[in-house]
Amino acid sequence: MYTSTRPSPPETYDAPAAGPARAVPALLRVAAVASLGAGAIHATAAGSHSEHRSAAIAFAVLAATQIGWGALALVRAGWGVSLIGVAVNGAALGGWALAMTSGISFVDGLETAEDPQFPDLLAAALAVVAILGTVAALATARRRQVRSGPVLVGFAAVATIGLVVPGMVATGNHGHAGGHADTETAGHADGGHHAGAPAQPKPFDGTLPVDLAGTPGVSAAEQEEAEALVTETIQKLPEFADWTTLAAKGWYPIGDAVTGFEHFINWPLIDDDVMFDPEQPESIVYEIQPDGSKKLVAAMFIAPRHVTIDDPPEFGGELVQWHMHDNLCYGGVPNQLRIMAVVEYPQPCPGATFRDHLSPMIHVWITPHECGPFAALEGDGGGVIPEGETRACDHAHGAQ
Numbered sequence: 001m002y003t004s005t006r007p008s009p010p011e012t013y014d015a016p017a018a019g020p021a022r023a024v025p026a027l028l029r030v031a032a033v034a035s036l037g038a039g040a041i042h043a044t045a046a047g048s049h050s051e052h053r054s055a056a057i058a059f060a061v062l063a064a065t066q067i068g069w070g071a072l073a074l075v076r077a078g079w080g081v082s083l084i085g086v087a088v089n090g091a092a093l094g095g096w097a098l099a100m101t102s103g104i105s106f107v108d109g110l111e112t113a114e115d116p117q118f119p120d121l122l123a124a125a126l127a128v129v130a131i132l133g134t135v136a137a138l139a140t141a142r143r144r145q146v147r148s149g150p151v152l153v154g155f156a157a158v159a160t161i162g163l164v165v166p167g168m169v170a171t172g173n174h175g176h177a178g179g180h181a182d183t184e185t186a187g188h189a190d191g192g193h194h195a196g197a198p199a200q201p202k203p204f205d206g207t208l209p210v211d212l213a214g215t216p217g218v219s220a221a222e223q224e225e226a227e228a229l230v231t232e233t234i235q236k237l238p239e240f241a242d243w244t245t246l247a248a249k250g251w252y253p254i255g256d257a258v259t260g261f262e263h264f265i266n267w268p269l270i271d272d273d274v275m276f277d278p279e280q281p282e283s284i285v286y287e288i289q290p291d292g293s294k295k296l297v298a299a300m301f302i303a304p305r306h307v308t309i310d311d312p313p314e315f316g317g318e319l320v321q322w323h324m325h326d327n328l329c330y331g332g333v334p335n336q337l338r339i340m341a342v343v344e345y346p347q348p349c350p351g352a353t354f355r356d357h358l359s360p361m362i363h364v365w366i367t368p369h370e371c372g373p374f375a376a377l378e379g380d381g382g383g384v385i386p387e388g389e390t391r392a393c394d395h396a397h398g399a400q
Contacts, residue, residue, distance in 0.1 A: 024077045025140065028085075029153045031133030032073035035089055037160040038126035039066030041119055042092070044168040054108040062092055066127075073134075082134045089130040096124045103208070105235070112209040112231055119170045122163055201396035206367045208234060212397055215318055222317035229276055229316075230373045233299050233364045236278040241296045243286055251284055254330075255338040259381050262286045262294060267335045270357050271304045275313065278364075285363065295367075302361040309386055312360040320374045321392040322360035323383035329353035345384075368399030 039062070046059035065088045073081055095104070100120065104110040116124075201214030210227045212218075218226075240246065243264065251264040262285070269282045283300035303313055303322075312322040329349035330337040340353045349355060361383075362374055369375045372394030376382040385391060 024073070024075065025137040026150075026152045027133045027140070028073055028077055028082065028137035031085060031130045031137065032070040033153065033157050033160050034070075034126040034129035034133065035066045035073070035085065036070035037163070038089070038092060038123045038130065039063045039068075039070060041123045041126075041168055042066065045119070052108045052110075054106075055110050058095075058107050058110070062095070066092060066130075070130075077137070079138070082138050085134040086131055089127040089134075093124055093127045093131070096120060096127070114209065117170070118166075119168075126160070126163075203399055204230075204365075204368065204373045204397040205399060206234065206365065210234070210373070212319055212373070214396055215394070218317045218319055222315075222319065226316035226319045226374075229278075230364055233278040234366045237281070237284070237299050237366055238296065239279070240284050243284075243294045243296075246284065250335075252336040253338070256381075257288055259377070259379075260288050261297070261377060261381065262288060263300060265302075265337075267337065270302050270359070275303065276301055276315070283361070287367075297367045298363045298365045300361055300363050302357055303359040305357055305359050307359045309358075309360045309384065312386070315362075316374065319372075319394065320362055321376070321385060321389065322362055323376045323385050324358055324360050325383045326355060326358050328355065330356050370398040371395065372397040 042059045043063035046056045046063060049055040049059060069081075069085050069088050073085055098104055099110050099113070100116050101113055103112045103114075202211045204210070204212070208231060210230045212223055212227050212230070215223070240251075246252070246264050250266045250268070252266075254263050254265055256263055263283050264286070265283045266280070269280055274280060278299055281299035282302035284296070285298040285300055286294035287297045289295055307313065309322060309324045326345035327342050328339050329341040329343055331340040331351075331353040332338045337356060341350055343349055345355075363376060365373045365375065370393070375393065375398075376385075376391075382391065
């Protein structure tokens, strides 16, 4: 019997059909929509904070990351995408909490805490939705059937747009860290005052946030610049708390401790190009304590020598009164001058002594003062004010 040895033809197999593309879970898409909405609000905030470069950059970066992740999560799922979403929106939520409670000291324009307003709350709520939606999508990732939920996603998109559009509009009028609506008479945005409404003055106690609202005739811009200077001085002047380190940094006493307050002056700073810088104030003021120690209480900013008391720098409007000292006669080592005599102007100074820096100046107090944060000293220490003005004492913001 013949048996064939011809090999059998090879068996053939059909190639497996390609499976359907992996669907993005509905919950992740909802989270993506929420992240897009929060990013849109922060993008608007970047524009409204253009006067503070670091704040504008922070909002722009946050907006880009939230919008970028939202766009990605609409079309792609996975553990990596989800974890990035939680990190991005978690960072946004943490930054919001910090800004509302203590301020963000390293971001100019966000240094002081403020009460949350509608855009803040909306952006934070959308970040929470993004985080919860992402976590929920991860928790259901093992299910075989993933539903894209077009109805749910569509409803989320419509609701988000309905909230985000008014939130973006409100963001344009939203002030951070002492910002105010542009009204003729300043109200305080953080205190919830309506534009143009009279604000109740708050006593200045040397702490943050600084609120100088309620002074008649003071514009929003004048109030804002005054609050910003006091805020920055409170934050930065304490680096000079130890007066024994001043000589090494260029500040020397002028010999007026007998008045109860002692001024240290860095003489070259008077004529430099910098004004209102608490990190290099022309003068630093200490109060003499009962035990003879010196307590840091104020900075004194001195205009350049070519500026006169009749034409002082424009700053703070009615919140600020400039003064000068034309009765002090100095002598001693250059850049370490001390008061040698007190002679009423225009009588000449005795001997080799002379008058110096007859330009106007202002104090900025970092401790409570009965006449407010820009008060001059009493008596001879108060100096000379512009002709025709009455000695100012801001009792509205003075310590009670």
